[in-house]
Amino acid sequence: xxxxxxxSLAAFLEVARLGSFTxxxxxxxxxxxxxxxxxxxxxxxxxxxxxxxRLPRGVRLTEAGRALMPYAEAAVERVDAARHxxxxxxxxxxGRLRVGAFPTAGAELLPCAVTLFRSRYPxxxxxxxxxxxxxxxxxxxxDELDLAVVSDTAGDPLDSYELHHxxxxxxxxxxxxxxxxxxxxxVRLVELADDDWISGSPQPERSLLHAAIGETFRxxxxxxxxxxxxxxxxxxxxxxxxxxxxxxxxxVRPDVRLVAVHEDDVPARAVYAATPQGRSPxxxxxxxxxxxxxxxxxxxxxxxxxxxxAK
Amino acid sequence: xxxxxxxSLAAFLEVARLGSFTxxxxxxxxxxxxxxxxxxxxxxxxxxxxxxxRLPRGVRLTEAGRALMPYAEAAVERVDAARHxxxxxxxxxxGRLRVGAFPTAGAELLPCAVTLFRSRYPxxxxxxxxxxxxxxxxxxxxDELDLAVVSDTAGDPLDSYELHHxxxxxxxxxxxxxxxxxxxxxVRLVELADDDWISGSPQPERSLLHAAIGETFRxxxxxxxxxxxxxxxxxxxxxxxxxxxxxxxxxVRPDVRLVAVHEDDVPARAVYAATPQGRSPxxxxxxxxxxxxxxxxxxxxxxxxxxxxAK
DNA sequence: ACCAGGTATGCGAGTTGTGCATGCTACCCA
DNA sequence: TGGGTAGCATGCACAACTCGCATACCTGGT
Numbered sequence: 141x142x143x144x145x146x147x148s149l150a151a152f153l154e155v156a157r158l159g160s161f162t163x164x165x166x167x168x169x170x171x172x173x174x175x176x177x178x179x180x181x182x183x184x185x186x187x188x189x190x191x192x193x194r195l196p197r198g199v200r201l202t203e204a205g206r207a208l209m210p211y212a213e214a215a216v217e218r219v220d221a222a223r224h225x226x227x228x229x230x231x232x233x234x235g236r237l238r239v240g241a242f243p244t245a246g247a248e249l250l251p252c253a254v255t256l257f258r259s260r261y262p263x264x265x266x267x268x269x270x271x272x273x274x275x276x277x278x279x280x281x282x283d284e285l286d287l288a289v290v291s292d293t294a295g296d297p298l299d300s301y302e303l304h305h306x307x308x309x310x311x312x313x314x315x316x317x318x319x320x321x322x323x324x325x326x327v328r329l330v331e332l333a334d335d336d337w338i339s340g341s342p343q344p345e346r347s348l349l350h351a352a353i354g355e356t357f358r359x360x361x362x363x364x365x366x367x368x369x370x371x372x373x374x375x376x377x378x379x380x381x382x383x384x385x386x387x388x389x390x391x392v393r394p395d396v397r398l399v400a401v402h403e404d405d406v407p408a409r410a411v412y413a414a415t416p417q418g419r420s421p422x423x424x425x426x427x428x429x430x431x432x433x434x435x436x437x438x439x440x441x442x443x444x445x446x447x448x449x450a451k
Numbered sequence: 452x453x454x455x456x457x458x459s460l461a462a463f464l465e466v467a468r469l470g471s472f473t474x475x476x477x478x479x480x481x482x483x484x485x486x487x488x489x490x491x492x493x494x495x496x497x498x499x500x501x502x503x504x505r506l507p508r509g510v511r512l513t514e515a516g517r518a519l520m521p522y523a524e525a526a527v528e529r530v531d532a533a534r535h536x537x538x539x540x541x542x543x544x545x546g547r548l549r550v551g552a553f554p555t556a557g558a559e560l561l562p563c564a565v566t567l568f569r570s571r572y573p574x575x576x577x578x579x580x581x582x583x584x585x586x587x588x589x590x591x592x593x594d595e596l597d598l599a600v601v602s603d604t605a606g607d608p609l610d611s612y613e614l615h616h617x618x619x620x621x622x623x624x625x626x627x628x629x630x631x632x633x634x635x636x637x638v639r640l641v642e643l644a645d646d647d648w649i650s651g652s653p654q655p656e657r658s659l660l661h662a663a664i665g666e667t668f669r670x671x672x673x674x675x676x677x678x679x680x681x682x683x684x685x686x687x688x689x690x691x692x693x694x695x696x697x698x699x700x701x702x703v704r705p706d707v708r709l710v711a712v713h714e715d716d717v718p719a720r721a722v723y724a725a726t727p728q729g730r731s732p733x734x735x736x737x738x739x740x741x742x743x744x745x746x747x748x749x750x751x752x753x754x755x756x757x758x759x760x761a762k
Numbered sequence: 763a764c765c766a767g768g769t770a771t772g773c774g775a776g777t778t779g780t781g782c783a784t785g786c787t788a789c790c791c792a
Numbered sequence: 793t794g795g796g797t798a799g800c801a802t803g804c805a806c807a808a809c810t811c812g813c814a815t816a817c818c819t820g821g822t
Contacts, residue, residue, distance in 0.1 A: 144530050145456040162799060174780055176800060181779090186537050193731050194800060196788040203597075203733035204537050207546070211533030215526045219455050222522030226497050226515050235518070286514075420504050422514035472769065482812055487769060489810090505769060507819040 142185035146219050149212040151178045152191065156209060160198035230423050232261040237424040239268045240276040241289035244368070245411070247388045250289065253435040257428055264424055277301065280416050287425050288414045289432070291385075301414040302421075304429055307436050308408035309386035311348070312398040314371065316378045322397040329357045329405040336362040336380035338371050348383045352406045372396050385409055390439070453496035457530050460523045462489045463502065467520060471509035541734050543572040548735040550579045551587040552600035555679065556722070558699045561600065563746040568739055575735055588612065591727050598736050599725045600743070602696075612725040613732070615740055618747050619719035620697035622659070623709040625682065627689045633708040640668045640716040647673040647691035649682050659694045663717045683707050696720055701750070 154164040155175065165175040183191050191205035201209070228234025241250045250268060257266060271279065273296050276288035280301065289306070292298055313332060315322045321331060329352055337359040341347040344359050352359070362380055365371045371382045376395045383406065389398055413429055415421055421429070465475040466486065476486045494502050502516035512520070539545025548568075552561045561579060568577060582590065587599035591612065600617070603609055624643065626633045632642060640663055648670040652658040655670050663670070673691055676682050682693045687706045694717065700709055724740055726732050732740070 141534070143456050143458045145454045147454045160799075171781055172800075173782080173802080176802085177779075180801090186534060187541060189537065189541050189734075190731060193729060194787095195729050196800095197798065199800080200730065202731055203546075203735075204540055207536050207540055208533050211529045211536065215529040215533075218522045218526040218529065222519050222526075223452070223497060225518050225522065226500065229515055229518055230498060230500055235514075418504060418506050419511065420501060420513055423500075424514075471767095473767080483769075484771080484813080485811055487771085491770085492810095505818095508768065510769080 141187070142181065144182065144185050144215075146216055148178045148182040148185075149216050151175055152182055152205075152208070152212055153216065155179060155192065155199065156201055156205065159200060162198075228263070232423055232427055233263045235422075235424055236265045237267070237422075237428060238284065238286045239266065239289070239428060240271045240279060240285045240287070241268060242273050242276070242291055243270055244291075244385055244388045245289045246270050247368070248390050248439055249387055249432070249435055252439060253428070253431045256434055257431040260431065261424075261427060264427075266428075277414070280414060283416075286415070286422065287428055289411065290414050291409050291411050298412065298414060300417055302417050302419075304413040304415070306411045306413055306432055307440075308410050310403065310408045311352075311401045311406040312384050312386065312389055313401055314375045314382045314384050314392070315397045315399060316375055316381075317395045317397055318378065319381070319397070321399060324399050326400045326402055328402050329359075332381055333357055333359075336360060338363040338365050338374045338380045338382040340364070340366045348385065348409075351409070352383065352401075354405075357405070387411070452498070453492065455493065455496050457527055459489045459493040459496075460527050462486055463493055463516075463519070463523055464527065466490060466503065466510065467512055467516065470511060473509075539574070543734055543738055544574045546733075546735055547576045548578070548733075548739060549595065549597045550577065550600070550739060551582045551590060551596045551598070552579060553584050553587070553602055554581055555602075555696055555699045556600045557581050558679070559701050559750055560698055560743070560746055563750060564739070564742045567745055568742040571742065572735075572738060575738075577739075588725070591725060594727075597726070597733065598739055600722065601725050602720050602722050609723065609725060611728055613728050613730070614723040614725055617722045617724055617743055618751075619721050621714065621719045622663075622712045622717040623695050623697065623700055624712055625686045625693045625695050625703070626708045626710060627686055627692075628706045628708055629689070630692070630708070632710060635710050637711045637713055639713050640670075643692055644668055644670075647671060649674040649676050649685045649691045649693040651675070651677045659696065659720075662720070663694065663712075665716075668716070698722070 151164060151168060151170075154168055155161055158164050158167070161175045161179070162172045165172045168175070170178075179191065183189065186204075186208065189204045190202055191208060192199035193202055225234065239250075239254075254266060254268060257264070269285075271288075273288075273290045276285060276290060277296060277298075279285040280288055290296070290298065291309075313327060313329075321327050333356075337344070337349070339347045339349055339359070339361045342361055342364050344350065344353060344361055349359055349361075363374050365374055365382075368384065368388050371384070372393050374380060375382055376393060383401070384398070392398055413432055415425055462475060462479060462481075465479055466472055469475050469478070472486045472490070473483045476483045479486070481489075490502065494500065497515075497519065500515045501513055502519060503510035504513055536545065550561075550565075565577060565579060568575070580596075582599075584599075584601045587596060587601060588608075590596040591599055601609065602620075624638060632638050644667075648655070648660070650658045650660055650670070650672045653672055653675050655661065655664060655672055660670055660672075674685055676685055676693075679695065679699050682695070683704050685691060686693055687704060694712070695709070703709055724743055726736055
């Protein structure tokens with residue numbers, strides 16, 4: 141039993157609508173003979189029975205033809221709908237994008253990128269979620285996330301993902317306004333070896349500080365605070381100092397001072413957009429990468445972000 | 452934008468299921484190269500974007516491919532379902548048949564045919580309705596009926612329908628048991644010119660009697676009774692005589708006698724199965740014609756039906 | 763460095779689809 | 793009653809497509 145193409149089905153429907161091979165041929169841009177043969181082929185593919193009664197003036201559906209009609213309509217409609225859907229995915233006038241980001245990215249980078257993306261592609265349904273990097277990678281694997289904004293801080297195995305480098309963010313220390321070093325443009329960490337530290341983890345190895353630990357410096361973590369807004373509070377109260385990445389540097393309360401850390405003490409932290417490996421990124425993912433870059437450029441122009449948004 | 456065939460869609464689905472062109476080619480009985488080209492063509496027909504990521508070991512769906520999947524499944528399923536449906540119509544393992552019949556046919560002919568049809572083709576949904584011939588023709592026109600069992604008694608315009616001759620039924624007079632002619636094998640109508648007549652219409656022209664009216668005979672209609680069971684009652688009570696067609700002759704009460712009418716007085720009435728003109732009859736209609744003929748043969752073997760079930 | 767498993771592609775042959783011209787049938791109208 | 797006409801079917805030649813074969817190419821594992 142032969143093959144059926146949308147062409148034959150469309151011809152069938154047009155003939156059924158117009159009641160004539162000849163006029164259907166005209167509206168479809170074929171000759172009458174082509175239509176005649178297409179219908180004949182379709183009749184063959186459908187088991188052999190005639191779909192039309194050939195009358196002296198045109199044709200009319202047989203019982204079988206009438207029965208076929210809804211199926212043919214549905215099949216053609218599905219293929220058309222598929223074309224539209226794929227087109228929407230390609231033209232970014234539809235579809236869905238699920239983005240994850242680590243917490244600090246939520247301060248400025250992600251809101252900025254989301255706003256930009258929404259204004260450019262309002263019909264793409266964009267969802268974001270904040271996760272630890274480790275969780276995000278898992279969700280990329282299980283196809284619950286299309287793109288994840290991650291940093292390589294925690295030493296998670298990023299190498300089995302497609303990485304799109306976004307920016308290298310330098311580090312700052314947050315100092316209370318009255319701290320002796322609060323007016324400096326740059327500090328070395330050894331200068332803060334005797335201060336109390338505020339960190340996201342009791343073991344500094346598992347926090348932002350991990351890259352700073354060396355022979356000459358091991359911070360004394362006195363307060364364990366995860367939220368950046370709370371860290372600010374502790375710092376402002378003079379309870380200690382904290383390391384914070386450039387991405388979070390723009391939303392700082394006026395009684396907290398940020399001072400750059402020397403690059404040799406804490407290397408700039410790379411921020412990537414990660415996507416599943418070996419999978420060609422969808423247009424929506426590509427577009428979001430673009431808006432992420434645009435967001436970083438925009439932020440670099442007006443902020444302390446180091447601006448090394450190379451690529 | 453090109454054409455899409457069920458073949459390409461089936462190939463697409465099989466590749467998606469197995470994750471490899473090669474293995475899909477094996478299960479479908481094609482070569483790997485054919486599958487590769489079919490997918491390539493499908494990608495073209497769907498707008499150009501890739502549907503699969505080509506990995507070193509096999510392929511995996513892209514976002515677009517994942518989006519296409521449900522549409523492809525639906526389209527293929529619809530075409531398959533259509534094939535099954537049409538096959539059911541052809542093999543009489545499905546579908547529907549709407550039959551109409553004039554009242555007298557409901558006495559024996561239709562029940563017999565319906566029983567036969569149901570036992571042979573139990574999966575065809577058979578509906579019957581009793582109508583005047585005039586109504587039935589209208590319902591054939593409006594496609595509310597597939598086949599109508601009619602007689603040409605009433606002079607309705609049968610000529611614009613496809614007529615399948617079933618039988619010529621001769622006519623009988625129903626006489627009360629004590630009627631002087633009740634033991635005859637045949638009568639002439641003039642012999643009954645002085646009797647009271649029972650008919651379905653006050654004007655004998657519009658009833659079974661219309662063919663009997665001539666120079667020498669005009670019946671005096673005294674009782675107007677439509678239902679055959681009631682006519683029997685009137686006749687049995689000695690209130691008159693009635694003309695009845697052979698099709699109804701088998702269900703007569705014992706105190707009513709039937710006597711054949713001479714053929715010259717009332718010509719045998721032709722009974723047809725009528726179908727819409729110019730329309731090739733569906734297999735179900737053909738089959739019902741067959742069972743009608745079988746029913747008539749069966750009845751002729753054991754009844755007064757004249758048996759001229761010619762063709 | 764080679765092999766294994768997979769996809770892409772050039773090539774030739776067979777098949778299918780298309781258009782043109784023509785044949786055929788039934789209706790319409792004079 | 794006989795041409796005219798509208799419409800489908802079909803023979804034919806040609807173009808386009810599809811398929812299989814052989815082979816090139818890529819990548820990961822040994």
